[in-house]
Amino acid sequence: MQHNVLVGNSAVGRAGLGSFPKPRYDKARGREKRQMVQDEVRAEVEEDRRIKMVAMYQQGAWTRWEHAEQCKVTWSELWRREPQHIKFLIQSVYDVLPSPTNLLCWGLSDTAACQLCNKRGTLEHILSCCPKALSEGRYxxxxxxxxxxxxxxxxxxxxxxxxQHTPKKSITFVRAGEMAQQRQSPPxxxxxxxxxxxxxxxxxxxxxxxxxxxxxxxxxxxxxxxxxxxxxxxxxxxxxxxxxxx
Ligand SMILES: [Zn+2]
Known part of the structure; x- marks a missing residue:
């Protein structure tokens, strides 16, 4: 935190200097100061956790979900759901469901082939892209x-x-040297x-x-x-x- 005070507030993106003021550690007192230290520690722990997840190819697959919406599971949802649903949700995110490739990896089966089409039965294949399952309408x-x-x-x-009925607008020409007026799209x-x-x-x-x-x-x-x-x-x-x- 003291180092951050020395570095000062660095500019981010194209915003001007000082656009995003941050509270300064040396000027904060009491509760605010404690909160800043806690946030810093939390961020550090989160960073460690992320590094570990990224390093794990299989269980860290969710770190590659660039445009996926976050699924926030609340406590009330959790106790209303069937236990096997929660189990499936967590196991599918961390790819530890008994898919053919996992069964082979765990020594519980002799083959990693999909039972429907004989291709490699990864979790992705079973849940999303088995051609036979697709043609049978299982998805x-x-x-x-x-x-x-x-x-x-x-x-x-x-x-x-x-x-709102808006009469069709005619094309408005702009004289040389004049600025074009922005057209407003209907709200x-x-x-x-x-x-x-x-x-x-x-x-x-x-x-x-x-x-x-x-x-x-x-x-x-x-x-x-x-x-x-x-x-x-x-x-x-x-x-x-x-x-x-x-
Ligand atoms: Zn298949």
Whole structure:
């Protein structure tokens, strides 16, 4: 902490000097001072923990999940969940589930082959990319659970959307030497640009792409159409393995 006082407040990014003032250790007193020391110790322990995790290829896989949302499990969720769910969650994060490769590694099996397709049965293969399991629709349930949640949010957003009719703007030319004026997009995003949105989701019965727009046998997971404003929104959902999120 004393060293930090000597170094001073260093600038971060493009922000100007002193944009992010930090409390100074030599000026802090009492509770604040204790808090600063505690934070420093915590950060150091966390750093050690991270170094250890990064060094462990298998159990530290989560350190490579660049764009994964954090899953914060609260106590109340923890005691409401079934014990085997918690067990599965933790074992899958640290890759210690009895996948064929792990069973071979632990000496409990003679082969690391996937029972369905005979490729190497890693956890990633079993949970996310076995071609046979994919064609049999074994991943479908998980995909549809996510799609259902997504569809709920979109349909609520459609009900709550505040449509404001804005007359079509003509092109505004800018004279040489003058500054262009920023156009303001309608607040609240795309859904506020029309009021006759129709939502179709590929759940339950098969989605059929509206034929008066295009005749096709392809079907996205979600189609949102507005006839009045001539807009079509397609949503294709992929539930990937965390390492491939990006
Ligand atoms: Zn397989």
């Amino acid at each position: 479908r349930w998980r995909h549809d659970q996510v799609l259902r949640a997504l569809a709920d949010i979109v349909s609520t957003a459609i009900i709550n959307c505040k449509y 609240g995003g795309l859904l506020n640009t029309a009021q006759d949105w129709k939502l179709q989701v590929d759940l339950g019965r098969q989605l059929k792409f509206p034929e008066y727009i295009l005749s096709t046998s392809l079907r996205p997971d979600m189609v949102i159409t507005s006839d009045a404003s001539k807009q079509v929104v397609l949503v294709e959902l992929t539930v990937p393995w965390e390492d491939r999120m990006e």
